Amino acid sequence: MRSFFLAMMCHSDVQKKAQAEIDRVVGSNRLPVIADRDNLPYTKALCWEILRWRPIGPLGIPHRLAQDDTHAGYFLPKGSVVIANIWKMLRDPRHYSNPEQFNPDRFLPREGSEPERDPRHIVFGFGRRVCPGSQLAETSLFLICATSLAAFEISKPVIDGKVIEPSMEYTTGTITHPQEFQCAIKPRSSKAEALLSAYERGD
Structure with a gap:
């Protein structure tokens, strides 16, 4: 989620574009729900790009081979620990054009080209050890992103007349997050503010 807010403040x-899609499909009288997901292809692609752009587990989870194996001509004996370089896979230029660029359009069909590789098949792990919570994680990500986009304007903060730029630095380790950054978040309209207040009250 922190990567989402970082991306939105840096890519207005x-x-x-996502807000325009939500306004067109959902309107301004309610907040998005999970049933809207298939009708919001750009917003869904934005969520996929968040997963690809800054994977929270860039080296995944180590796996130990239960038997001898051969991969791409390399012999891997039983007991070997294999670490998948998820970061590199999600930046492979053979599958992702301009991989450093934040671009949800890469996952939408275009005339003359197919959508780029679905990052969910990489970021959540592989085989029998794929993340068992992947569907919950993806659903939660969509709802939070879509609701935030419907209700808020997200931008770089301005303090004493100066725009504060984020560092874009991430923590290191098995799990990574953006370093602390400041962000300006405000309701898009009085109607959006009223919807949020009603949601908070449980109306």
Whole structure:
């Protein structure tokens, strides 16, 4: 989620495009729900790009081979520990054009080209050890992103007349997050503010 807010404050064009889609499909009288997901292809692609752009587990979880194996001509004996370089896979230029660029459009069909590789098949792990909570994680990500986009304007903060730029640095380790950053978040309209208040009250 922190990567989402970081991306939105740095890519206002992407934010506006997703908001326009939500406004067109959902309208302004309610917040998005999970049933809207298939009708919001750009917003769904934005969530996929969050997963690809800054994977929370860039080296995945180590796996130990239960038997001898051969991969790409390399012999891997039983007991070997294999670490999948998820970060590199999600930045492979053979599968992702301009991989450092934050671009949800890469996952949408275009005339003359197919959508790029679905990052969910990489970021959540592989085989029998794939993350058992992947569907919950993906659903939660969509709802939080779509609701935030519907209700808020997300931007770089301005303090004493100066725009504060985020460092774009991430923590190191098995799990990574953006370093602390400041962010300006405000309701898009009085109607959005009223919807949020009603949601908070459980109306």
